[in-house]
Amino acid sequence: MSKTLKDKSALLIISGGIAAYKSLELIRLIKKSGGHIRCILTKGGEQFVTPLSVAALSEETVYTDLWSLKDETEMGHIRLSREADLIIVAPASANIIAQIVHGNAEDLATTTLLAADKPILIAPAMNHMMWNNPATQDNITALQARGIETIGPTEGDMACGEHGMGRMSEPEDIFAAINAFFFEKPLEGYKALVTSGPTLEPLDPVRFISNRSSGKQGHAIASALHKFGADVTLISGPVALPDPAGVNTIHVETAAEMLKACESALPANIAVCAAAVSDWAPTQNADHKIKKRGDETPPAIALKENPDILKTLASHKQRPQLVIGFAAETENLTENAAAKLARKNCDWLLANLVGQDDKKIFGEDQNHVYLITSSDTQDWRPMSKQAVATKLAEEITNHLEQPKVQDAAE
Numbered sequence: 001m002s003k004t005l006k007d008k009s010a011l012l013i014i015s016g017g018i019a020a021y022k023s024l025e026l027i028r029l030i031k032k033s034g035g036h037i038r039c040i041l042t043k044g045g046e047q048f049v050t051p052l053s054v055a056a057l058s059e060e061t062v063y064t065d066l067w068s069l070k071d072e073t074e075m076g077h078i079r080l081s082r083e084a085d086l087i088i089v090a091p092a093s094a095n096i097i098a099q100i101v102h103g104n105a106e107d108l109a110t111t112t113l114l115a116a117d118k119p120i121l122i123a124p125a126m127n128h129m130m131w132n133n134p135a136t137q138d139n140i141t142a143l144q145a146r147g148i149e150t151i152g153p154t155e156g157d158m159a160c161g162e163h164g165m166g167r168m169s170e171p172e173d174i175f176a177a178i179n180a181f182f183f184e185k186p187l188e189g190y191k192a193l194v195t196s197g198p199t200l201e202p203l204d205p206v207r208f209i210s211n212r213s214s215g216k217q218g219h220a221i222a223s224a225l226h227k228f229g230a231d232v233t234l235i236s237g238p239v240a241l242p243d244p245a246g247v248n249t250i251h252v253e254t255a256a257e258m259l260k261a262c263e264s265a266l267p268a269n270i271a272v273c274a275a276a277v278s279d280w281a282p283t284q285n286a287d288h289k290i291k292k293r294g295d296e297t298p299p300a301i302a303l304k305e306n307p308d309i310l311k312t313l314a315s316h317k318q319r320p321q322l323v324i325g326f327a328a329e330t331e332n333l334t335e336n337a338a339a340k341l342a343r344k345n346c347d348w349l350l351a352n353l354v355g356q357d358d359k360k361i362f363g364e365d366q367n368h369v370y371l372i373t374s375s376d377t378q379d380w381r382p383m384s385k386q387a388v389a390t391k392l393a394e395e396i397t398n399h400l401e402q403p404k405v406q407d408a409a410e
């Protein structure tokens with residue numbers, strides 16, 4: 001699979017956010033990969049990076065003004081979008097996101113976006129309160145519903161000294177998303193089934209047993225496989241994430257419901273079981289809230305073992321060609337994961353260490369996984385969950401592209 005951006009053309013809009021300095025690195029990555037890039041700087045963007053740096057790195061004129069007689073006669077806002085294969089807004093400020101949603105066309109960037117006939121990828125970046133504000137959340141949902149792709153934001157320390165969700169994705173991750181966009185769809189024609197999030201096993205109408213899985217990794221994998229062209233069904237436990245654009249998402253609560261939904265999604269070529277399925281469920285789901293009983297001994301919770309979804313899919317009569325599981329281990333990572341690979345009869349395992357203070361994974365944006373197959377163990381080093389997802393989609397593509405032994409003999 002070629003990863004050069006030679007002959008590809010991008011239009012990058014840099015709006016007014018502190019993360020604008022990271023866009024200089026994005027320009028460098030695109031240029032280094034042979035791509036052609038033109039940039040528009042908003043008035044806000046100009047406060048954070050200079051047109052001179054952008055021009056020097058892109059080796060192109062930088063466009064800033066809708067009313068520039070020279071720029072409009074030489075290039076024009078319509079041609080800026082027509083001559084690009086992809087438009088990227090990075091950083092995308094809360095302001096420009098709102099402007100796009102409302103169809104405003106008050107400066108060169110928003111006018112070009114409104115007139116665009118090209119796919120748009122935005123990388124939001126803002127303070128966590130701005131990001132979590134219902135106005136911004138509604139705007140993002142509206143943009144995604146219109147087919148505008150988003151990457152990030154991620155969680156972390158912010159320039160303002162606060163911590164939260166709102167950091168722009170790293171330039172390498174945005175670059176990976178651009179690459180994924182430009183690839184021909186190598187998984188077109190393949191069906192993929194992905195599970196994500198925790199399961200929730202009820203004790204009574206208000207209480208349940210569950211776990212800390214956020215669903216970020218599973219949802220990122222579903223998105224990456226979709227971007228690679230696969231027809232993806234995502235079966236998700238309860239999570240606080242939006243359904244990934246373009247992915248058929250089925251919402252379930254219990255392990256039993258998840259298994260049933262998985263079996264209904266067969267046949268599939270690829271199964272990625274990223275959900276943290278509860279090992280046990282209460283034997284009884286009480287009809288009414290279990291009350292305190294004064295001095296009486298608290299009720300014991302009797303548990304039964306839940307179905308093993310990974311193992312069931314790996315030994316199913318409609319077994320997917322490639323069955324991939326996750327192993328969250330708290331110790332002896334590679335040994336335990338290799339044993340699990342054999343026990344579950346799956347093809348690959350992505351293993352990570354969880355539970356130690358210095359190795360939090362649940363809910364984080366970074367992941368450090370090992371890819372374990374029957375013949376190999378690869379340390380993928382720490383990277384964002386989106387980058388893990390893209391790398392997995394690439395590995396799956398490479399694996400499915402290899403001729404099978406009997407094909408090669410024919």
Ligand SMILES: Cc1cc2nc3c(=O)[nH]c(=O)nc-3n(C[C@H](O)[C@H](O)[C@H](O)COP(=O)(O)O)c2cc1C
Pocket residue numbers: 014015016017018019042043044045092093094095096125126127130
């Ligand atoms: C120091 C500073 C940092 C800012 N950082 C951000 C930011 O990261 N994200 C954001 O949405 N707005 C940020 N703003 C506010 C925007 O720059 C402001 O809303 C501006 O109108 C955006 O214009 P534009 O969307 O046309 O570029 C910041 C403002 C200042 C003064």
